[in-house]
Amino acid sequence: MARTLDFQQMLRGAALRVTRPRVAVLNAVHGHPHADTDSIIGVVRTELPRVSHQAVYNSLHALTTAGLVRRIQPSGSVARYESRVGDNHHHVVCRSCGLIADVDCAVGEAPCLTASDDSGFSIDEAEVVYWGLCPDCSTAANS
Amino acid sequence: MARTLDFQQMLRGAALRVTRPRVAVLNAVHGHPHADTDSIIGVVRTELPRVSHQAVYNSLHALTTAGLVRRIQPSGSVARYESRVGDNHHHVVCRSCGLIADVDCAVGEAPCLTASDDSGFSIDEAEVVYWGLCPDCSTAANS
DNA sequence: CCTATAATCTTGACTGATTCCAGAAAAGGG
DNA sequence: CCCTTTTCTGGAATCAGTCAAGATTATAGG
Structure with a gap:
């Protein structure tokens, strides 16, 4: 299982700033494949109780654009994320x-x-x- | 191109009641493939200016369940409908x-x-x- | 044709995911 | 350590879609 340091490197490798919310989101997605945004917010808050939902949305968007996570959205479902990419x-x-x-x-x-x-x-x-x-x-x- | 009478028969064939909104929705979907709900509401209202959006949502749902139209929803898009089925x-x-x-x-x-x-x-x-x-x-x- | 009954429609409020915004905080280069 | 730029916080706003109650309408049966 990937550790915090790995996640930090992944972020730097993608030219993204290393912030606590991003590391926590990356960690959450790796630990909970196919989770929706709300679940991810919940998981992230066990580690960072004060993150705003907006920060999670921003992080997921940035990570998706950078190709570090993949967004899937079957018809009739909300957005879900997974770490298996490429x-x-x-x-x-x-x-x-x-x-x-x-x-x-x-x-x-x-x-x-x-x-x-x-x-x-x-x-x-x-x-x-x-x-x-x-x-x-x-x-x-x-x- | 299918006519009103055809649509009425399609509805009866699917054991659905023939109502003006349903016929108009079926007509709109046939004439505008891949249109989203809002566009369909617009098209239907050129014919029936007073239909409620709810009636269109209901009709689309009924038609989809009956297999007379197909609902598609690519990631990041709202629901769209088409008449090519089966x-x-x-x-x-x-x-x-x-x-x-x-x-x-x-x-x-x-x-x-x-x-x-x-x-x-x-x-x-x-x-x-x-x-x-x-x-x-x-x-x-x-x- | 007329009536009864169940399905459908109208109206209008409401939900839930996501986005927008302005000011505060924090990351990273020099 | 300071500066600039990005990111985060908090809260309001948007937008597709759903819910619910009462009014209408389609269809079967007489």
Whole structure:
């Protein structure tokens, strides 16, 4: 598990100032994959009780832009964040309880990256969201 | 292009009551693919000036549940609706201006439908969103 | 055609995530 | 240690979408 010093280096490496809120947010995202902003605020406040929600929003935005965290937002959900970046993985979302799990690429490295007809767009990313039921909800539905 | 009578039949076929707001919403979605709720309200009001926004929200919800329209919501966008349903197509979204275009499946009929490791989820749909720049924004960026 | 009943619509308040803003605090270079 | 710029605090504001109560309307049945 990454430590505070690592997070500080990650921030410097991305040319971002090292501030307590940013380190705490980075730590929270690493410890709670797929957490939404409100949960992250909660986690950060166990360490820094006085951070403003705005600071967390700012930090998440800065970290996302710098590529240190990734923002995901399945339809109908609020924004969620994760620390796995740069590996082009995808997600399964439970239609019933909203649980999210990681899924590695099914087709080689860049699944579906070549659209059959790109309408002239220059595509740089293919994002895949699988929808279904998680094990628990699946069991509950069949009973 | 589908006419009012067709829409009425579509509603009856889905066991939905035929109301003016629903017919107008169905018409608006058919005529304006990928429009957001606010735009749809605007279009509907050219025909029925007194519809409430709530009626449009209700109609869109009912139509979506019935499978007569499809709701899409790329990250960072509000909900949008389209009338192409049941053909498992996907979308390209312009990172710069938000323009959305349809994309047919790249890999046969069900691209990526088989996740490499589904974590025990029972998956019923794979949704793909391609991100990039539309022709206009792409040109603007290179100048 | 007329009535009954259940679904739908209108109106208007409300929620919750996110953003905006101005002044205070803090990071990093010199 | 000081200065400049970025970031943070606190609080108000925005915006999509939802909730709720009473008025209307669609449809089945007589």
